[in-house]
Amino acid sequence: MHAFTRHTGVGVPLRRSDVDTDQIIPAVYLKRVSRTGFEDGLFAAWRGHEDFVLNHEAYRSGSVLVAGPDFGTGSSREHAVWALLDYGFRVVISPRFGDIFRGNAGKQGLLAAQCAREDVELLWKLLETEPGTEVTVDLQEQTVQAKDLTVGFAIDGYTRWRLLSGLDDIALSLHYVDEIDAFEAQRPSWLPTTTGLVRGS
Amino acid sequence: MGRTLAAKVWDAHVVRRGEGDRAAPDLLYIDLHLVHEVTSPQAFDGLRLARRSVRRPDLTIATEDHNVPTTDIELPIADEVSRIQVETLRRNCAEFGVPLYPMGDAEQGIVHVVGPQLGLTQPGMTVVCGDSHTSTHGAFGALAFGIGTSEVEHVMATQTLPLRPFKTMAVIVNSRDGSLPAGVTSKDIILAVIAQIGTGGGQGYVLEYRGNVVEQLSMEARMTVCNMSIEAGARAGMIAPDATTFDYLTGRPRAPVGPGWDAAVQYWRALRTDDDATFDAEVHIDTDTLTPFVTWGTNPGQGLPLSGRVPDPEQITDDGERLAVRKALSYMDLKPGTPLREIAVDTVFLGSCTNGRIEDLRAAAGVLAGRRVRDGVRMLVVPGSMRVRAQAEAEGLHEVFTAAGAQWRSAGCSMCLGMNPDQLAVGERCASTSNRNFEGRQGKGGRTHLVSPLVAAATAVRGTLSAPADLD
Numbered sequence: 001m002h003a004f005t006r007h008t009g010v011g012v013p014l015r016r017s018d019v020d021t022d023q024i025i026p027a028v029y030l031k032r033v034s035r036t037g038f039e040d041g042l043f044a045a046w047r048g049h050e051d052f053v054l055n056h057e058a059y060r061s062g063s064v065l066v067a068g069p070d071f072g073t074g075s076s077r078e079h080a081v082w083a084l085l086d087y088g089f090r091v092v093i094s095p096r097f098g099d100i101f102r103g104n105a106g107k108q109g110l111l112a113a114q115c116a117r118e119d120v121e122l123l124w125k126l127l128e129t130e131p132g133t134e135v136t137v138d139l140q141e142q143t144v145q146a147k148d149l150t151v152g153f154a155i156d157g158y159t160r161w162r163l164l165s166g167l168d169d170i171a172l173s174l175h176y177v178d179e180i181d182a183f184e185a186q187r188p189s190w191l192p193t194t195t196g197l198v199r200g201s
Numbered sequence: 202m203g204r205t206l207a208a209k210v211w212d213a214h215v216v217r218r219g220e221g222d223r224a225a226p227d228l229l230y231i232d233l234h235l236v237h238e239v240t241s242p243q244a245f246d247g248l249r250l251a252r253r254s255v256r257r258p259d260l261t262i263a264t265e266d267h268n269v270p271t272t273d274i275e276l277p278i279a280d281e282v283s284r285i286q287v288e289t290l291r292r293n294c295a296e297f298g299v300p301l302y303p304m305g306d307a308e309q310g311i312v313h314v315v316g317p318q319l320g321l322t323q324p325g326m327t328v329v330c331g332d333s334h335t336s337t338h339g340a341f342g343a344l345a346f347g348i349g350t351s352e353v354e355h356v357m358a359t360q361t362l363p364l365r366p367f368k369t370m371a372v373i374v375n376s377r378d379g380s381l382p383a384g385v386t387s388k389d390i391i392l393a394v395i396a397q398i399g400t401g402g403g404q405g406y407v408l409e410y411r412g413n414v415v416e417q418l419s420m421e422a423r424m425t426v427c428n429m430s431i432e433a434g435a436r437a438g439m440i441a442p443d444a445t446t447f448d449y450l451t452g453r454p455r456a457p458v459g460p461g462w463d464a465a466v467q468y469w470r471a472l473r474t475d476d477d478a479t480f481d482a483e484v485h486i487d488t489d490t491l492t493p494f495v496t497w498g499t500n501p502g503q504g505l506p507l508s509g510r511v512p513d514p515e516q517i518t519d520d521g522e523r524l525a526v527r528k529a530l531s532y533m534d535l536k537p538g539t540p541l542r543e544i545a546v547d548t549v550f551l552g553s554c555t556n557g558r559i560e561d562l563r564a565a566a567g568v569l570a571g572r573r574v575r576d577g578v579r580m581l582v583v584p585g586s587m588r589v590r591a592q593a594e595a596e597g598l599h600e601v602f603t604a605a606g607a608q609w610r611s612a613g614c615s616m617c618l619g620m621n622p623d624q625l626a627v628g629e630r631c632a633s634t635s636n637r638n639f640e641g642r643q644g645k646g647g648r649t650h651l652v653s654p655l656v657a658a659a660t661a662v663r664g665t666l667s668a669p670a671d672l673d
């Protein structure tokens with residue numbers, strides 16, 4: 001995972017609320033077994049429409065997505081984050097995120113920045129009047145800046161620290177392996193295991 | 202101060218408390234990790250890349266469900282990508298020593314049906330799976346929630362997850378005497394809950410379902426309720442274990458036995474929210490006036506009693522809401538004011554981890570017995586697991602379904618999502634007992650109405666959205 005401090009890129013106004021993960025990447029794309037190459041599935045159902053925002057030349061190379069409330073709700077598929085990252089997005093801005101999506105984003109280095117609804121409106125207006133406008137997102141300062149507009153965003157302190165330091169979760173947990181061992185040693189013996197359930201395993 | 206059920210289960214699994222100025226999360230131990238073919242390949246890949254192993258294969262179990270066809274299961278999977286995903290799971294499980302129920306196995310099925318029926322899901326456990334409907338297992342008083350693929354990898358490598366406590370919401374479901382009106386099921390309860398609090402209403406919360414109605418629900422009905430907690434935006438749903446729970450577990454393959462059973466029950470009995478505990482939020486549902494509920498839109502919160510009419514967006518004052526309803530109606534091809542009972546369907550799907558268990562099949566068969574699926578309507582009956590299928594066949598339910606003209610299938614997620622051959626065609630309309638009515642969920646361009654098994658069966662007979670009471 002790469003550390004995230006500050007990013008500048010074209011802002012994409014996605015004037016939709018309740019963008020669930022089925023819309024971000026339809027189930028049919030989940031069949032792959034690789035970790036990369038999911039950009040073609042991003043918003044697949046919408047990209048067929050000429051007037052979809054990513055089909056406009058000015059937004060095509062966008063890397064900061066500005067969406068309405070309840071972005072990333074629904075299915076837990078992490079492919080939604082991969083598809084956004086593979087397409088080139090580094091930041092998603094929304095007044096409210098689906099919990100699992102937000103967790104997944106933080107782990108993969110995609111910044112899910114929570115902005116007030118009014119600020120999202122302002123960003124939409126700006127990006128729509130001047131397509132191709134660059135947006136700078138500063139994680140240290142927790143600000144989003146485009147032209148003369150600067151607004152703040154919220155993110156939990158731990159995810160912010162993780163993103164800034166670029167640390168891998170598993171390594172962090174394995175650091176406490178002695179404590180995990182100790183916890184396991186005192187688990188009640190009646191708790192179920194899956195040993196021997198499957199013939200031949 | 203007293204603690205909630207969720208807090209008790211949480212506290213019993215903390216390996217290490219989060220600390221410090223960054224407010225690091227707690228490190229939580231995971232008792233059971235369920236795995237399927239869709240969200241695991243990249244996790245196994247990650248382990249391989251980092252040269253890590255699965256720490257506790259004996260607390261892990263895998264099954265094939267999302268991609269599997271439900272007919273001709275002895276043949277290789279025709280769709281290449283589906284086949285690759287399933288074969289990858291088999292290879293990964295063999296390499297990492299994870300037990301797997303492959304297609305065709307007598308225990309194969311939807312991951313959330315398999316865990317409970319084997320007795321692997323028990324009160325007070327932490328259960329995770331790379332699938333949001335893991336909330337199903339909360340019906341046993343387990344803390345069970347869906348995780349993303351990188352968390353799947355995390356659990357595989359460490360048997361723990363770094364997490365921050367969830368907020369708690371009491372969903373109190375009461376009726377005069379705890380019973381439900383005739384024709385009303387737990388599916389109608391949860392659809393009504395979601396319509397009331399909205400698809401974002403439970404966000405960040407663990408919902409604890411309480412009240413005299415919940416106490417009287419069967420174990421399987423409780424699973425239906427907890428299953429759709431995620432559709433209310435919640436991370437998990439829970440119900441305190443009681444005699445119903447213990448009875449269900451008794452004699453299951455992995456339920457404790459002998460002195461272990463006694464010790465377990467003693468522990469389980471303490472898993473209740475203390476009287477003086479407080480929830481972060483509370484909602485109340487009164488079921489005395491509840492009637493069968495169906496969705497008309499493209500999210501599970503867009504539901505109404507079956508006696509209602511398709512809403513008129515122009516009467517909605519909130520701009521965003523009006524736009525959302527307009528979009529939903531255009532996708533669903535519905536006209537405002539149409540009585541819901543007059544909406545004609547092409548397909549009826551009975552199955553999924555929401556309503557693919559034996560009681561669901563019994564309820565639907567009860568309606569279909571001696572009746573026929575209307576001409577021009579296709580009905581798929583897909584048991585949630587091969588064990589459910591075998592049980593249904595032992596009871597002769599399959600004969601009821603086939604005699605009515607429905608298709609009797611093998612176990613899998615089937616038409617719950619467009620990942621296997623069971624899909625809606627563009628423009629097709631379906632009454633479905635599954636949990637999501639998002640655009641394209643059951644196949645590109647398909648239109649979904651979420652319903653209970655009773656409504657599904659009655660709809661199959663009449664050809665329009667109906668309750669059993671509408672049949673003569």
Ligand code: SF4
Pocket residue numbers: 266267311312313332334553554555613614617618635636
């Ligand atoms: S039946 Fe549907 S909701 Fe349940 S696990 Fe399968 S795809 Fe997910």
